[in-house]
Amino acid sequence: MRQAVLSEIKAYFDSDHWGELEDRVENHSDSTLHAHVFVDTRLHPETFCDVLRTYYAARGMEIRRTIDFQPSNVGHNMLHGVYPQGTFHYDVAWRYADGPAIAPMPEALVKERDNLQIWGVREIEDFFARYDFVTDAEAAAGPLDDFFASPTWARTAELVEDRTVAHFHTNVEMNIHPDLLMSAALRRIERRGWKLQKTLHCIFSPRQGWTTGKVVFMLDEPEVMFDIAWSFNPDVSIRPSTFHFMLEDDPAFDVRRKETLEYYTSQGAFLRLDAGELGALHDMLRPGA
Structure with missing residues (x-):
């Protein structure tokens, strides 16, 4: 002992x-x-x-x-x-x-x-208050439908089901409120038959000196956690990121593979x-x- x-x-x-x-x-x-x-x-x-x-x-x-x-x-x-x-x-x-x-x-x-x-909840509320998000659900519906019908979401689904992936972020630029993004994603998660454990908003620093947001999805089946990380762009409803967040290979995705x-x-x-x-x-x- x-x-x-x-x-x-x-x-x-x-x-x-x-x-x-x-x-x-x-x-x-x-x-x-x-x-x-x-x-x-x-x-x-x-x-x-x-x-x-x-x-x-x-x-x-x-x-x-x-x-x-x-x-x-x-x-x-x-x-x-x-x-x-x-x-x-x-x-x-x-x-x-x-x-x-x-x-x-x-x-x-x-x-x-x-x-x-x-x-906490207060930090998220204060962070969201910095941005002039689109909060009209009807105005956001079309762009969100297009995003979740796009190859970016198809690739996201592939990564969720890829057992070699430890964790990943799908990176987007958007002016849509993250609550609307979360709600739209939850509908697609249900359609795919994945079982959700919890979801939440979070703040993180992809690089030193830059703080931005992400929506976290913790699935129960499959037992996977993935994030849609976002950067506010007042001129874009929602699109795959055109610049890198954390890694240097694909600006639209940060993927960390499992290691031995x-x-x-x-x-x-x-x-x-x-x-x-x-x-x-x-x-x-x-x-x-």
């Missing part, structure tokens, strides 16, 4: 960095939509997932959805779609580093210079916890323990 490692993990979960996120999960989940938490760690990514499940199990909560491994090109990878049932989902951005089992990532290494990013486990574990001497250690950690993480 590596008690020192378990104590390091508990110390992180007792920290202010984690505590701010957990306060949102436990007390403000109705008004919180999404979060990114950035950490340094020595935990093997599979063990990190086990630790998160153990943490929430100790609090009488459950993570039923698979936590995806998402590769990144900005110096860290992601545990993508951590979803304590009944709350909001968040992503853990991590990089291997010697030191404690888990610790906050230095803010200088995060392109937004913020190692805990939380978006070795891709994530070649950076250092990762720690794995066995069942006995996870059981002991569960007891340590119970409220009041």
